[in-house]
Amino acid sequence: xxxxxxxxxxxxxxxxxxxxxxxxxxxxxxxxxxxxxxxxxxxxxxxxxxxxxxxxxxxxxxxxxxxxxxxxxxxxxxxxxxxxxxxxxxxxxxxxxxxxxxxxxxxxxxxxxxxxxxxxxxxxxxxxxxxxxxxxxxxxxxxxxxxxxxxxxxxxxxxxxxxxxxxxxxxxxxxxxxxxxxxxxxxxxxxxxxxxxxxxxxxxxxxxxxxxxxxxxxxxxxxxxxxxxxxxxxxxxxxxxxxxxxxxxxxxxxxxxxxxxxxxxxxxxxxxxxxxxxxxxxxxxxxxxxxxxxxxxxxxxxxxxxxxxxxxxxxxxxxxxxxxxxxxxxxxxxxxxxxxxxxxxxxxxxxxxxxxxxxxxxxxxxxxxxxxxxxxxxxxxxxxxxxxxxxxxxxxxxxxxxxxxxxx
Amino acid sequence: xxxxxxxxxxxxxxxxxxxxxxxxxxxxxxxxxxxxxxxxxxxxxxxxxxxxxxxxxxxxxxxxxxxxxxxxxxxxxxxxxxxxxxxxxxxxxxxxxxxxxxxxxxxxxxxxxxxxxxxxxxxxxxxxxxxxxxxxxxxxxxxxxxxxxxxxxxxxxxxxxxxxxxxxxxxxxxxxxxxxxxxxxxxxxxxxxxxxxxxxxxxxxxxxxxxxxxxxxxxxxxxxxxxxxxxxxxxxxxxxxxxxxxxxxxxxxxxxxxxxxxxxxxxxxxxxxxxxxxxxxxxxxxxxxxxxxxxxxxxxxxxxxxxxxxxxxxxxxxxxxxxxxxxxxxxxxxxxxxxxxxxxxxxxxxxxxxxxxxxxxxxxxxxxxxxxxxxxxxxxxxxxxxxxxxxxxxxxxxxxx
Numbered sequence: 147x148x149x150x151x152x153x154x155x156x157x158x159x160x161x162x163x164x165x166x167x168x169x170x171x172x173x174x175x176x177x178x179x180x181x182x183x184x185x186x187x188x189x190x191x192x193x194x195x196x197x198x199x200x201x202x203x204x205x206x207x208x209x210x211x212x213x214x215x216x217x218x219x220x221x222x223x224x225x226x227x228x229x230x231x232x233x234x235x236x237x238x239x240x241x242x243x244x245x246x247x248x249x250x251x252x253x254x255x256x257x258x259x260x261x262x263x264x265x266x267x268x269x270x271x272x273x274x275x276x277x278x279x280x281x282x283x284x285x286x287x288x289x290x291x292x293x294x295x296x297x298x299x300x301x302x303x304x305x306x307x308x309x310x311x312x313x314x315x316x317x318x319x320x321x322x323x324x325x326x327x328x329x330x331x332x333x334x335x336x337x338x339x340x341x342x343x344x345x346x347x348x349x350x351x352x353x354x355x356x357x358x359x360x361x362x363x364x365x366x367x368x369x370x371x372x373x374x375x376x377x378x379x380x381x382x383x384x385x386x387x388x389x390x391x392x393x394x395x396x397x398x399x400x401x402x403x404x405x406x407x408x409x410x411x412x413x414x415x416x417x418x419x420x421x422x423x424x425x426x427x428x429x430x431x432x433x434x435x436x437x438x439x440x441x442x443x444x445x446x447x448x449x450x451x452x453x454x455x456x457x458x459x460x461x462x463x464x465x466x467x468x469x470x471x472x473x474x475x476x477x478x479x480x481x482x483x484x485x486x487x488x489x490x491x492x493x494x495x496x497x498x499x500x501x502x503x504x505x506x507x508x509x510x511x512x513x514x515x516x517x518x519x520x521x522x523x524x525x526x527x528x529x530x531x532x533x534x535x536x537x538x539x540x541x542x543x544x545x546x547x548x549x550x551x552x553x554x
Numbered sequence: 555x556x557x558x559x560x561x562x563x564x565x566x567x568x569x570x571x572x573x574x575x576x577x578x579x580x581x582x583x584x585x586x587x588x589x590x591x592x593x594x595x596x597x598x599x600x601x602x603x604x605x606x607x608x609x610x611x612x613x614x615x616x617x618x619x620x621x622x623x624x625x626x627x628x629x630x631x632x633x634x635x636x637x638x639x640x641x642x643x644x645x646x647x648x649x650x651x652x653x654x655x656x657x658x659x660x661x662x663x664x665x666x667x668x669x670x671x672x673x674x675x676x677x678x679x680x681x682x683x684x685x686x687x688x689x690x691x692x693x694x695x696x697x698x699x700x701x702x703x704x705x706x707x708x709x710x711x712x713x714x715x716x717x718x719x720x721x722x723x724x725x726x727x728x729x730x731x732x733x734x735x736x737x738x739x740x741x742x743x744x745x746x747x748x749x750x751x752x753x754x755x756x757x758x759x760x761x762x763x764x765x766x767x768x769x770x771x772x773x774x775x776x777x778x779x780x781x782x783x784x785x786x787x788x789x790x791x792x793x794x795x796x797x798x799x800x801x802x803x804x805x806x807x808x809x810x811x812x813x814x815x816x817x818x819x820x821x822x823x824x825x826x827x828x829x830x831x832x833x834x835x836x837x838x839x840x841x842x843x844x845x846x847x848x849x850x851x852x853x854x855x856x857x858x859x860x861x862x863x864x865x866x867x868x869x870x871x872x873x874x875x876x877x878x879x880x881x882x883x884x885x886x887x888x889x890x891x892x893x894x895x896x897x898x899x900x901x902x903x904x905x906x907x908x909x910x911x912x913x914x915x916x917x918x919x920x921x922x923x924x925x926x927x928x929x930x931x932x933x934x935x936x937x938x939x940x941x942x943x944x945x946x947x948x949x950x951x952x953x954x955x
């Protein structure tokens with residue numbers, strides 16, 4: 147699997163509802179901590195549900211120095227924090243690198259939704275005159291990677307890939323392509339989303355939000371829990387990482403992306419597109435299905451997602467599906483939208499280096515339609531050489547990213 | 555290629571309108587815009603999606619979705635990808651957009667604020683995601699390959715063409731429908747107006763490189779190109795219109811909307827020539843990003859001067875945005891489509907309305923009027939308001955089949 151153009155993960159930065167920073171995140175994940183609580187960032191009085199996964203105690207001034215944190219949105223704050231943490235974790239000294247060959251690629255669902263929400267507040271209250279220039283300079287989603295690049299002085303490509311709930315995988319995939327083609331030396335790639343009234347309203351209207359707890363793959367699961375967060379991975383070519391003596395978490399083996407072309411908000415009933423993405427990822431990575439040690443599920447906790455995802459995994463792996471541990475960390479973090487698959491990719495990288503698989507929490511009773519090994523409630527020691535990170539999104543988008551242990 | 559624009563719904567119509575120097579800018583008369591000072595835009599006043607898609611229910615699509623689904627239909631027909639062929643091969647879709655539909659996002663939220671969250675529209679919610687148009691288009695035309703959306707502000711469309719080209723070069727797809735789109739709507743128009751980026755009413759002109767430019771005119775469009783692996787295109791007997799040679803995408807981390815973007819533009823063009831293995835002397839014309847913005851037009855002009863270093867008066871430069879407006883995510887794609895038409899027809903459009911070239915700008919071969927030209931390779935620039943720059947190189951097919 148390893149070649150001279152292998153792309154490796156050398157830094158991990160995380161801001162999540164269960165903890166900020168790689169170690170605190172991992173410890174919380176292993177302990178099965180929950181990031182859920184009543185929504186605080188807006189009034190949920192008119193809603194039938196009130197559960198969210200917001201990040202408490204996050205102070206942007208701990209991470210945003212070059213830019214004025216008052217002039218940028220929360221998704222940018224979270225992304226900048228994750229980016230700084232990833233650089234620190236990867237011990238990359240920017241002053242010694244060619245900043246023109248360092249780029250940023252972020253995935254998101256909503257970008258900076260708070261600015262359109264304030265616009266709408268003004269609109270509804272008949273005070274449109276209060277909309278100022280900051281709406282257009284702070285709202286469009288491409289400002290998030292732009293702010294990361296500005297804060298850190300990175301002059302390579304700064305791209306946003308807004309492919310909704312699978313966006314983090316898309317961003318990591320694109321960054322790995324740029325690195326393999328030697329178009330860039332370093333990439334910060336991941337995802338970011340801040341807690342959004344619009345997103346919450348939509349999922350509440352679809353009846354998709356769990357009232358009390360997120361229970362992926364459980365027989366009585368009642369839905370997902372919207373969340374917020376950011377994860378950034380520091381990616382570079384293996385040869386460069388070795389040359390600078392960097393710690394290597396894992397390699398990005400390859401990826402598969404596909405589209406159901408079936409329905410905007412519902413997955414294909416036979417898991418057609420999802421299975422196709424998994425198969426492409428396996429082929430591109432040169433990995434046999436039997437080599438997969440862990441699958442990080444999309445696992446939102448909605449009745450439909452978890453059932454169809456199980457079908458897709460069986461369609462791809464056949465009988466082997468029953469032997470591969472598969473878990474959903476959304477049982478702890480909630481669904482952090484565009485950040486989710488980036489956070490889950492970080493969890494895969496850590497599963498490979500730490501030799502442990504995170505659990506699916508809140509699993510109580512077996513669903514006959516979800517009969518795989520979901521690593522219920524307790525983390526598990528396992529030598530993970532190959533991890534598959536699956537994520538799905540509105541628009542029928544399917545993504546599978548393969549991360550592999552890196553031989554020295 | 556497929557295009558829905560305020561100057562026509564085919565590459566040939568768009569190109570001939572541009573060559574004639576026609577302008578799509580006209581008064582904004584839609585209700586609800588009364589509080590805004592700027593009253594001119596380049597939106598499509600008569601867009602009728604049912605003309606292109608008579609057989610289907612259009613209700614699930616918002617305006618951005620309609621623009622993209624229609625442009626995709628035109629591009630599929632134009633490139634010979636029939637429903638049968640799409641059934642047998644996975645074709646990708648990459649869409650560049652600045653906003654998706656900020657109108658749909660706002661409308662959904664406002665409705666919930668006024669009526670209560672339980673009255674929010676599930677159909678609108680599906681379209682609030684920024685990749686909604688790409689998803690809707692995939693469903694409509696059965697595009698099962700990689701479906702991605704790229705957001706890099708007004709450079710989104712050109713970056714999407716580069717990204718899609720790489721998906722093919724790196725062996726991820728054989729064919730990708732790629733381009734960009736942004737709709738004209740109150741929310742974005744109001745935002746740009748409040749930010750002072752639009753040219754004012756009565757004062758100033760939205761004309762690239764003009765001495766009296768004060769900002770741009772907001773437009774809307776969708777444009778898509780069917781990009782294919784060369785060998786695969788030849789083997790299916792496709793009519794090859796042009797070859798994407800390479801691209802460069804950069805960012806200026808010291809940009810603050812009044813800063814100088816020249817360095818990022820220079821690096822994007824250099825990266826594109828390197829990617830394409832082309833030298834600057836092989837570039838026969840430039841389609842500039844210039845849109846009437848005071849600083850960006852200046853920075854682009856100086857970037858060209860820097861690169862061509864003494865020979866910048868030898869490469870003809872045109873710009874289309876005084877005619878079709880600033881179409882944001884579609885803008886670079888319209889430029890690319892027009893460049894392909896320029897290669898085919900041998901006619902390069904002039905910059906309509908350019909009467910007084912800014913005297914402090916460097917000496918360039920600015921194309922003020924339509925000109926006969928032989929283009930083997932051309933450069934498309936796309937420059938954002940806040941630091942993004944992209945350059946794409948296109949050549950005439952070397953081996954016409």
